[in-house]
Amino acid sequence: MDQRPIGIFDSGLGGLTCVKKVMELLPGEDIIYFGDTGRVPYGTRSAETVMKYVRQNIRFLKTFDIKYIIIACGTASSAALPLIQEEWDIPIAGVLEPTCRAAAKATRNGKVGVLGTQGTIRSGKYEEKLMKLNPQLQVTSRACPMFVPLVENGYLESEATNLIAREYLLPLKEQGVDTLILGCTHYPLLKPMISKIMGEGVTLIDAGAETAFHAKEYLKEQGLLNGQLQGRVQYYVSDGVEGFTSLAGMFLEKEIQGSVNDVAIENY
Amino acid sequence: MDQRPIGIFDSGLGGLTCVKKVMELLPGEDIIYFGDTGRVPYGTRSAETVMKYVRQNIRFLKTFDIKYIIIACGTASSAALPLIQEEWDIPIAGVLEPTCRAAAKATRNGKVGVLGTQGTIRSGKYEEKLMKLNPQLQVTSRACPMFVPLVENGYLESEATNLIAREYLLPLKEQGVDTLILGCTHYPLLKPMISKIMGEGVTLIDAGAETAFHAKEYLKEQGLLNGQLQGRVQYYVSDGVEGFTSLAGMFLEKEIQGSVNDVAIENY
Numbered sequence: 001m002d003q004r005p006i007g008i009f010d011s012g013l014g015g016l017t018c019v020k021k022v023m024e025l026l027p028g029e030d031i032i033y034f035g036d037t038g039r040v041p042y043g044t045r046s047a048e049t050v051m052k053y054v055r056q057n058i059r060f061l062k063t064f065d066i067k068y069i070i071i072a073c074g075t076a077s078s079a080a081l082p083l084i085q086e087e088w089d090i091p092i093a094g095v096l097e098p099t100c101r102a103a104a105k106a107t108r109n110g111k112v113g114v115l116g117t118q119g120t121i122r123s124g125k126y127e128e129k130l131m132k133l134n135p136q137l138q139v140t141s142r143a144c145p146m147f148v149p150l151v152e153n154g155y156l157e158s159e160a161t162n163l164i165a166r167e168y169l170l171p172l173k174e175q176g177v178d179t180l181i182l183g184c185t186h187y188p189l190l191k192p193m194i195s196k197i198m199g200e201g202v203t204l205i206d207a208g209a210e211t212a213f214h215a216k217e218y219l220k221e222q223g224l225l226n227g228q229l230q231g232r233v234q235y236y237v238s239d240g241v242e243g244f245t246s247l248a249g250m251f252l253e254k255e256i257q258g259s260v261n262d263v264a265i266e267n268y
Numbered sequence: 269m270d271q272r273p274i275g276i277f278d279s280g281l282g283g284l285t286c287v288k289k290v291m292e293l294l295p296g297e298d299i300i301y302f303g304d305t306g307r308v309p310y311g312t313r314s315a316e317t318v319m320k321y322v323r324q325n326i327r328f329l330k331t332f333d334i335k336y337i338i339i340a341c342g343t344a345s346s347a348a349l350p351l352i353q354e355e356w357d358i359p360i361a362g363v364l365e366p367t368c369r370a371a372a373k374a375t376r377n378g379k380v381g382v383l384g385t386q387g388t389i390r391s392g393k394y395e396e397k398l399m400k401l402n403p404q405l406q407v408t409s410r411a412c413p414m415f416v417p418l419v420e421n422g423y424l425e426s427e428a429t430n431l432i433a434r435e436y437l438l439p440l441k442e443q444g445v446d447t448l449i450l451g452c453t454h455y456p457l458l459k460p461m462i463s464k465i466m467g468e469g470v471t472l473i474d475a476g477a478e479t480a481f482h483a484k485e486y487l488k489e490q491g492l493l494n495g496q497l498q499g500r501v502q503y504y505v506s507d508g509v510e511g512f513t514s515l516a517g518m519f520l521e522k523e524i525q526g527s528v529n530d531v532a533i534e535n536y
Contacts, residue, residue, distance in 0.1 A: 038317060039307065049306060049507050149417035160428040239317050266534060 002224040005030035005231075006215070007061035008070045011053075012040035013152065013244065014185035015072030016251035018095075018208030019233065022070075025216045028226045031233040032064045036265060038238030041148055042075040043117025043184070050079040050119060058088060059268040060236070067224055070215055071095065072208055074116050074184040078123040091218070095207040098214035099181055100129040104137065106203045107179040113172040114141040115194075116183035117148065126183055140175045144168045144187075151186045154250065162193060169197045181205045189251065233258040238265040270492040273298035273499075274483070275329035276338045279321075280308035281420060281512065282453035283340030284519035286363075286476030287501065290338075293484045296494045299501040300332045304533060306506030309416055310343040311385025311452070318347040318387060326356060327536040328504070335492055338483060339363065340476055342384050342452040346391040359486065363475040366482035367449055368397040372405065374471045375447040381440040382409040383462075384451035385416065394451055408443045412436045412455075419454045422518065430461060437465045449473045457519065501526040506533040 006022065008015055012035050019033055034057055036042075042050050054076050061069060069092045071077045071084075077094030085092050103112050114126040121143040130139050146164045155161045172180065180198060182188055185208040195204060219225050237244045241260050248256040274294075276287055280303050287301055302325055304310075310318050322344050329337055337360045339345045339352075345362030353360050371380050382394040389411040398407050414432045423429045440448065448466060450456055453476040463472060487493050505512045509528050516524040 038313065044511065045306065045507050145421050146417060146423070149414060153413050155414070155432075158431070160431040163426070163428040163431075164423075239313050243312065 001227045002067050003030075003226050003228070004065050004067040005032050006068045006070065007032045007034070007064065007066040008072050009034040009036065009057045009061060010073040010185055011035075011042035011075065012037045013247055013251050014148070015208065016248055017185050017188045017206070018070060018072035018211055020252045021209045021212035022215060023233070025212050026219070026225070027230060028228045029231040030226065031231065032061060032066060033233060033235045034060060034263070035235065035237045035244060037240050037244055038265065041117070042073060043119045043145065043148060045119060047079040047119065047123065050076055054080040054084055056265050056268040058084070058092070060263060060265060062090070066090070068215065068219060069093070070211055072185050072211060074207055075119040078116070078120045078125040093211060093214060093218070095183070095185065095211045096125055096129055098210040099183065099205055099207045100126060100133055102210045103179050103181050103205045104130060104133040106205065107137070109176065109178045110136055111138045111140070111175060111177040111179070113175070113177035113180040114139060114183050115144050115168070115181065115187060116141070118143045118145050120183055126181060140172055140177060142168055142172060147184065147190060148186050151189045152247065156189055157193065161190070165190065165193055165197055169194065173198055177202065179203045179205060181207065183207055235260040236263045238263055269495045270335050271298070271494050271496070272333050272335040273300050274336045274338065275300045275302070275332065275334040276340050277302040277304065277325045277329060278341040278453055279303075279310035279343065280305045281515055281519050282416070283476065284516055285453050285456045285474070286338060286340035286479055288520050289477045289480035290483060291501070293480050294487070294493070295498060296496045297499040298494065299499065300329060300334060301501060301503045302328060302531070303503065303505045303512060305508050305512055306533065309385070310341060311387045311413065311416060313387060315347045315387065315391065318344055322348040322352055324533055324536040326352070326360070328531060328533060330358070334358070336483065336487060337361070338479055340453050340479060342475055343387040346384070346388045346393040361479060361482060361486070363451070363453065363479045364393055364397055366478040367451065367473055367475045368394060368401055370478045371447050371449050371473045372398060372401040374473065375405070377444065377446045378402075378404055379406045379408070379443060379445040379447070381443070381445035381448040382407060382451050383412050383436070383449065383455060384409070386411045386413050388451055394449060408440055408445060410436055410440060415452065415458060416454050419457045420515065424457055425461065429458070433458065433461055434465055437462065441466055445470065447471045447473060449475065451475055503528040504531045506531055
């Protein structure tokens with residue numbers, strides 16, 4: 001038993017799809033969430049810049065006596081892992097490993113697609129990890145830079161999103177991928193549309209959800225679960241408390257509960 | 269005569285539409301351009317955060333012995349002016365004033381539309397300035413949060429952009445505006461599409477271009493023009509030199525000339 005909270009961070013709102021899953025799977029856990037809304041998006045920044053941000057975010061989360069950190073951001077996981085895990089004396093999980101394991105397990109024809117931000121796809125980390133798990137896999141990657149702004153502006157089912165999504169996805173469909181990694185925690189909000197374009201028989205792997213499954217297993221194995229009935233979540237953002245609060249519900253699929261506070265992240 | 273350079277800054281790439289016009293109108297001027305690509309977009313950030321960024325950007329530009337600063341960003345102009353002009357011992361121009369003057373002069377039926385980022389529209393600064401110039405004007409404003417990501421990803425003529433642009437613009441068209449302010453320096457790249465949707469007879473006011481006209485007038489009046497035949501431009505960005513260099517041509521409508529360098533803007 002370990003009553004310390006879990007720390008989860010993302011470049012902004014996307015990581016809330018992971019928070020949602022953690023709350024479902026581990027309702028007794030206290031969570032400190034940090035959304036770096038003052039420096040979002042990470043997907044178009046250089047790897048060095050993202051690395052600097054990741055270190056500051058971890059230093060901030062460490063000010064709460066946390067037991068486990070989830071980097072609920074495809075771009076930050078790609079830029080910072082595994083290097084960052086060696087730097088800190090606390091278990092740190094990214095979305096990369098659990099997601100790739102789930103995809104390698106799910107595929108039947110060995111053709112796996114990866115969607116992510118420009119930074120994530122440029123890093124080649126998903127591809128590298130998948131090939132390590134199974135060198136027979138045929139991996140096709142695609143950067144989808146419009147998905148984050150479309151999601152953050154609520155264009156979840158519009159025709160404009162459909163047109164852009166078709167442009168991104170049809171080449172992957174033609175490749176015959178049967179498993180598709182949604183390698184950015186914003187993308188699960190587009191699941192219905194992506195699923196419709198890709199067609200039945202294509203398994204979508206949700207980075208945030210897989211990482212939450214992985215967290216549950218790890219904490220259980222290590223005897224680190226919190227025994228309480230109902231945990232609570234505290235949210236911190238680096239800019240725009242109001243904007244975050246009003247959009248959070250779309251990602252959590254219910255109204256946000258718990259405090260939302262500002263933090264000057266550049267001081268960490 | 270004054271051979272010191274002009275300083276121009278923007279949240280990222282958009283300000284290059286202003287640089288382009290300054291190069292056309294004032295070919296003899298040396299220009300130091302700063303694009304805050306490490307902290308773009310400004311349009312969704314709080315006014316306090318944008319104000320902090322503006323002060324750092326000006327401190328950086330002041331390290332070059334400059335004679336004049338242009339804030340080539342609708343969001344930053346709205347958040348920082350006129351307060352920021354009182355803080356510094358150098359003439360600082362934003363896009364707000366020249367753009368509103370041009371619009372107030374151009375309208376025949378007194379109905380003026382304003383397009384901008386969320387931050388710009390929320391500030392109400394364009395509306396305020398227009399009403400001060402002519403209290404009879406009827407002003408309709410509209411935030412267009414998808415325009416910056418669409419432009420930065422090259423969706424200038426796609427059907428997806430057309431659908432989103434129609435959603436933003438048709439209410440303004442129904443209002444009968446005959447003059448439309450493009451209150452963000454990214455938007456001129458969508459001019460052909462906006463013009464087609466609004467129809468003939470609607471005058472589009474380009475914030476970057478109007479600000480360049482204003483700069484020329486001011487420098488001439490004050491005797492601050494540079495007498496040389498051909499000036500040169502130096503570009504600085506806070507992240508992603510490569511990405512900036514590859515996209516700059518789209519905004520400048522010609523290949524970028526002059527050096528592009530990194531700057532750690534948070535140290536200013």
